[in-house]
Amino acid sequence: MKEHKTHVTRAWVLHPDIQSDRDRREAKPALDEAVALAAALPDLEVVGADVVRLAKPQPAGLFGTGKIDELKRVFEAAEVELVLVDGPLSPVQQRNLEKAWDVKILDRTGLILEIFSDRAATREGVLQVEMAALSYQRTRLVRAWTHLERQRGGLGFVGGPGETQIEADRRAIDDQLVRLRRQLEKVVKTRALHRAARAKVPYPIVALVGYTNAGKSTLFNRLTGAEVMAKDMLFATLDPTMRAVRLENGLEVIVSDTVGFISDLPTELVAAFRATLEEVLAADLICHVRDISHDETEEQAADVREILESLGVGDETPMIEIWNKLDLLDDEEADAVRARAERDDTVLTVSALTGEGLGNLLEAIRTTLSANKxxxxxxxxxxxxxxxxxxxxxxxxxxxxxxxxxxxxxxxxxxxxxxxxxxx
Structure with a gap:
């Protein structure tokens, strides 16, 4: 019997560094994050990555014609099949670049949607991904959507993107969205019942939140002994994973591991995954996990605080900040970080990987929950x-x-x- 081999797609990541954008992020860390995002997709091999400096975006193809030709030669030589553009692309830009390079293209929103769709585990997560994907695709009906047929039941899109076809496609998407909304309402009702049942358990809820890849799932496993997927990849957790656990000090709590936050996450995606963050609103204590070894740890922490605020998490919910990944710092840096943390009683230093600092964390969880009563x-x-x-x-x-x-x-x-x- 022949062994079935999975096709690995050769991908290239581009981060457009647009000089006219005053609020743009620093190019190198942004490119690194985009490559890490791409690595979160299975069956994808990133064969190259570049920062492309632009004075301003071109309406037709984002990049100038010279740069488009130059990149075409690079992609052909590397046998690239997929190009990931770390930023928003208009439908016209996407179509023109696909024609010019003869490859499939995903912009940042499309890439995050692909990851969401690969990771969503609960019925609600799956429905929300489908709704976000359809809303995104509805805005891009300037061409025939070849990959819509992968969705369950398919939408039966056929023919070229003529005006009437686009209208038919739009109607089909709208019908599908109405159906998904109805299904989602039922699922949300059921989940509310589950939450009401759980609220009867007199355990406080401790929610782990943090920027994506901060080490939340590894810490969750350490605290609960649960086998949650804890790979070193972005978005390794999408649906909140919850475990009722007896901590070593005897206190029983429910620990919730939530989806990783990320900067520049399109608002419609934040809304689509609001339910995966609802556990945070129900939490008695929030543990904000930070990758303290990351160059942009301060900016990441600010992003997390902003999203928590937008979710409506108020000051009445106590928060502990956990500076994780001490093991990635050299001894001198690690000592400096420990000394900084000691000056703030809401900050703890740990290494989820080695277990350093976990005893202090468990004690802090216990005292914070008790002191709050x-x-x-x-x-x-x-x-x-x-x-x-x-x-x-x-x-x-x-x-x-x-x-x-x-x-x-x-x-x-x-x-x-x-x-x-x-x-x-």
Whole structure:
């Protein structure tokens, strides 16, 4: 029997460094990140990568004709089949470059969508990827979409991109989006029930967040002993993975490993994956994991804080910052980082790989969750059965006394639980 060999696509990554863009990122780290993104796709081999300096983008093909010809020769010599452009491409630019180079082209959004679609594991994740992909493709109907047929059921796109065909394609996509939205609503309802069931478990939720590739999944495995995919690649985790665990110090918590954040993530993709970050909103404690060895660790941390803010994570949720990957620093640098962290009681240094600092982290999780709680006395009438049941389900009641008018209940709870109770 013949062994089936998977075809490996030869890819080249280009980062357009547009001089007229005042807000552009530093070219070299941006190119490195784009190459790491490409490496997250299976069956893809990055055979080359370049920064291309541009005074300003050309409407027809992004690059000037001379540069397009020069790159064509490079791609032909390297037998490149796919070019990844680390930035946005208009549909016209994409079509013209594909014609000129005779290769498939993905811009940054297209690449991230491919990764999302490869990684999404839950039903909801899959539906959201499909919706984001269809919305993206709808804007690009200046040509026939060859790879739409890969989607389940296919959309049956045939013929050339004539005006009527484009209209038919658009209608087909809109119909498909309506269907997916309905399915998603059902899934979200089911998930809300699961979340309500989980809320009955009196365990605090600890959410690990951070820039993509900061080492969250490796840390998650260390903390929980779970076999979550923890490869050194961007977006290794997309659907939140949750484990109820008893920490070594006896405290039982639910640890949630979330999708990695990334700069310049198109807003429609952030929206598409909001559900994968919803666990963060439910968290009693957020652990912000940083790759402290990365040249742009400060910028990455700022990106993460900005996304948390946009999600509506407020100051009432305590946060610990974890400076990870100490093992990648030389001894002198590592000592300097440890000394800096010691001056801030919300910062801890660890190496998820070697296990250094994990004992301190577990202790910090325990003390933060405990310190955050307060004791209060509530009075409930006999008609407050729903509230009373809620308090007992959460395991926050320390004492209860029946009075003439109802109940006097002593609770020990977190500000988050007090806020949830107030909403009842």
């Amino acid at each position: 307060v004791t209060e006395v509530l009075t409930l009438g006999f008609d407050g059965g729903k509230q009373r049941a809620w308090l007992h389900e959460r395991g926050v009641v320390t004492q209860e006394r029946q009075t003439e008018d109802g109940f006097e209940i002593t609770v020990h709870w977190s500000p988050k639980q007090a806020g949830e109770y107030a909403q009842l």
